Amino acid sequence: MTDMTGWSVERLHADHAQALRADRVLYDSETAHQRLRVIENPTFGRILTLDGVVQTTEGDNFIYHEMMSHVPILAHGAARRVLIVGGGDGGMAKTVLTHAAVEHVTMVEIDAGVVDFSKEYLPMLSEGAFDDPRLELVIADGAAFMRETGGGYDVIIVDSTDPIGPGEVLFTDSFYGHARRALAPGGVLVTQNGVPFMQGDELTNTMRAFKALFSDWTCYLATIPTYAGGPMAFGWGTDGEARQVDLETLKKRFAAADIATDYYTPEVHLGAFALPPYVARLMP
Incomplete structure (x- = not known):
């Protein structure tokens, strides 16, 4: 057996693990x-893990945050009120707030x-957004808030952990139903x-709920290096x-927004909706 001392090993999947040097x-x-941990890695910089699972990294967080925020906001075209569920590191808030509109x-x-430890240990993610x-x-x-909110949101971004532990309730049909009610006319939920490739049932279950709503x-899709197993689905x-x-x-719209990006472009935006057959087959 390889000595894994000094490595952070993620075992999110039953038959697959990834290790990052700490x-x-x-x-x-x-x-x-x-359980919250922040480690430093020579390639990805500071890495946040929750219960051993990578949530975000200093190095590649921009891909996730840009694709979850710029895609719905620029597709909508007139988003004024945005709701983020989760995202305690502040990276999503920072990216949304780059839109002056x-x-x-x-x-x-x-x-x-x-939130508290992200301000101290991962300030480069929020960059003053708080x-x-x-x-x-x-x-x-988040589920209780969604159930009780008066709504009126142009964009709702569910920046959740995986459907285990406290994040599990954010993947239910009732949560999605409440989110739909909280959208303003023409609003977008992501x-x-x-x-x-690794979590097909998760996508299928969400898409089944979305199909009904x-x-x-x-x-x-977008490919984020530290989320192992292929591109991530939104x-x-x-x-x-x-x-x-x-x-x-x-x-x-992108030019008018006057924002700097490292992953998102209008061409990437449109191309992200082109699904390979193995993903398309997961649709209900």
Whole structure:
């Protein structure tokens, strides 16, 4: 057996593991909800794990955050109010807030400990987003908030962990139903749905719920190096026409937004919805 001393080993899947060298452990503490660790790796920089599973890294977080935020916001074209469920590291909030046209962002995070230690140990992810006056931080259970909110959101981003532990409730049909009700007319819901090659049932179950709820439902893909097993899927649901936006319109909106990106482009946006057959077969 290989000596794994000094490595962080993720065993999210029963028959597959990935290991990341941990040159330094900067933080290791268990809250009431989960075990939080921050390690340093020579390739990915600082890495946040929850219960041993990689959540985000200094090196490749931009792919995840750009694709979960810019795709629905630029497809919508007039998003003013955005709801983020999860995302306690602040990276999603920072990316959403790069859109000057967004007037208000509500971020609902169940664990205040994630926010506190992210400010200290992962400040490069949020880059001051928690101090932006447009951001309203709510420490609460995301499912309960969604059930009770008055809604009116143009975009809802479910930046959840995998459907285990406290994140499990964010993958239920009732949660998605409440999210649909919380959308303004023409609003867009996007969700984190894991790596289809390894977690096909997760995508199928979400898409089955979306099919019953939305007139336009599908998923789109992006490859994030530390989420092992192939490209990650993001669920997409709307009763509007946002997915029918053409390339020239996206280019104009992107230019008007005047934001710097390292992954997202209008061309990548449209191409992300082209699904390989093994993913398309997971659709109900």
